[in-house]
Amino acid sequence: MNYRYKIALIFLIGFFIDCINIFMSAVALPSISSTLQVSSSSVAWVANAYILGLTLIIPVSTWLAGRFGSREILTASMLVFTGSVWMCGLADSFHELVIWRFVQGIGGGLLIPVGQALTFNLFQGEQRAKISTLVMAVALIAPAISPTVGGIIVDSSSWRWVFYSNIPFSLIAAGLSWFWIRESRPTSLARPxxxxxxxxxxxxxxxxxxxxxxxxxxxxxxxxxxxxxxxxxxxxxxxxxxxxxxxIIDLSLLKSKKLSTSIFIYYAIPGVFTGVNLMSIFFLQNTLHFSARLTGMFMILYATGAFIAMLTCGRVYNKIGARRLFTLGMLIHSAGIATLMLVAAPTDIGVIVIAYSLMGIGGGIGANTAQTTSLMDFKGSETHKASVIWNINRQMSFSVGAALFLMIYNLLLKQFDSTPAYHATFAIAALVGLFPLFQMSQLNPPKECHEQQPG
CATH class of the missing domain: 4.10.860 (DNA Excision Repair, Uvrb; Chain A)
Structure with missing residues (x-):
């Protein structure tokens, strides 16, 4: 394996760890809420604390890598991550769990932007789209297997093992970082x-x-x-x-329509989906009384649809262009969310299958296109700066989506019974997911925008 693929592998392992922490922990939230006796709106801070830790460290991660070395920082990040997930599993109170999730976010936030910048600088031109496809493949595999595995863990053992299960992956990432990375440090560094x-x-x-x-x-x-x-x-x-x-965040980079539009799309599709999926988990487990395992298995449908969409996007991106793919992704994704409004009884499994399949196809189109498009305008040091913005946006979209739709649901619950409140929340989410349609005119025509990317 040559050097650039070794670096890519380290980044992809870290990215996988980040993804499973979002989806595997989500399926455990009803159990955590019950065990630690906290409300659904409060238990969302198990996710929010992780996001805040990421947000705090991501902007200075590239400076730390330059100051102390990429090898040292990435190794340390995974060791911090390992220790914090162990402490999450041992937590005896909700506040203790939230604190260690914050520390866990700091560990994860060091690896993602540094690893992405190292990787994307080694894959230029037409290779950029290929590595983006690998990134999205990991983003599909993690949601496909982690909720099901998490559900099995919760049903058969305890939510605590949802956190312990991260340890082998983070230790592997730490070892590979130490033995494989050989990046030189810059001679001068600006103060963070x-x-x-x-x-x-x-x-x-x-x-x-x-x-x-x-x-x-x-x-x-x-x-x-x-x-x-x-x-x-x-x-x-x-x-x-x-x-x-x-x-710390170079807002001038947002003048790139490719980056700014991709950011908006990420809030409308993966961000909205994170909130919708969280609401669906509580709806299916608490209202329809599905097991955690069955609830998690629906993400396999999502990932299957997204995988099909990802393969299609990889073939047609350079021919069709980002604007049309973004539009198609939003329409299909919102149609899937709207389909959840038809779910009212445990026997409506077929409707849930259709909903998650549509959300997967639309989500795969939108997220893959955004990942490919976001950093196309940047090279060298600007890639690091743009990567910081992109990764902060990616994490914030998940957290904002979850907090927003939990808030909407709890407000609706004061006026409606549980099931109508969930249905109304899904309807609002479907509409919110279409907002970026108004921004599509800002993207360049496909041929002009992507002519540098040969098929």
Whole structure:
């Protein structure tokens, strides 16, 4: 195996670990909620804390890699990850679990952007689309197997083993990082933008807290205060960005229509799906009384549909272009979400099969196209900066999607019974997933946009 494929393998293992932490832990949330006696809106912080840890460390991950070496940082990240998932499994209280999930996010957040930047700089031109396809293949395999495995673990043992099961993969990634990576350190490094990092983290944390509180049994004033604080931190970062030469997130890169549109798509498809899937898990387990194992198995249908879509996109991307693929993906994905509105009884398994299959096909088209399109305008050091933005966006979309639709469901639950509230939430999600249709005109025509990518 040559060097660039060794680096790609390290990145793909890390990416796989990140994906299974989202989907495997999700299927365990009803069990965690019951065991630790917390509400559905509060238990979402098992995911949110992980995202916040990622968000805190991702912007400085490339600086740390430059300062201490990619080999050392990636190895350390996986060792931190290993220790924290072990502590997650040992957690005796909800707050303890949330704290260790935050630490786990810090460990994972070091590997993803550094590994992606190293990999994408080794695969240029037409090879970029091929490595993107490998990335999306991992993004499909993880959702296909991890919820089912997680469901089996929850049904037969305990949700704690959902966390313990990560340990072999993170130790393998640590070992390969130490023995395979040989990147030289730059001779000079700019100091990291710590103030910018704190502002970005505070903004995300406040906004997520606001959505969680507004959907739960808390006074509305507390939620409004958190959202207002989040918006204030956003405004402060914009002021800081204008004054700081090397701000932690280079917003000028968003002038790339390929990157900005891909970001919007990621909120509308994978982000929305994360929220919809979380609501579906609670609906199927708590309302229709499905087992965790059966609930997790529906993700196999999603992954199968997404795999078919991924193979198709890999063949037609350069001929059709991102705009048409994005549009098709959104329409099919939202149709699948809308189909969940027809599920009302345990016997409606056929409807669930159709829904998850459609969401998989639409999600595969949208996510694969976004992954391929997002970094096409960048090379060299700009790839690192764009990778930071892309990975923060990717993680934030998952967390925002989950928090948003939990909030919407809990608000609807005050007016409707459980099943109608779930159905209304699915309807709103289907509409939200179509919002980027209004932005498609900003993308260049297919031939002009992708002529550099031969089929």
């Amino acid at each position: 933008d710590i103030l910018g990092l704190l502002l970005v983290s505070a903004a995300l944390g406040s906004l997520l807290m606001g959505m969680s509180l507004y959907g739960g049994d808390y006074p509305a004033i507390e939620a409004i205060a958190c959202v207002a604080a989040g918006l204030m931190f956003v405004a402060l970062y914009l002021l800081h960005y204008r004054r700081k030469r090397d701000a």
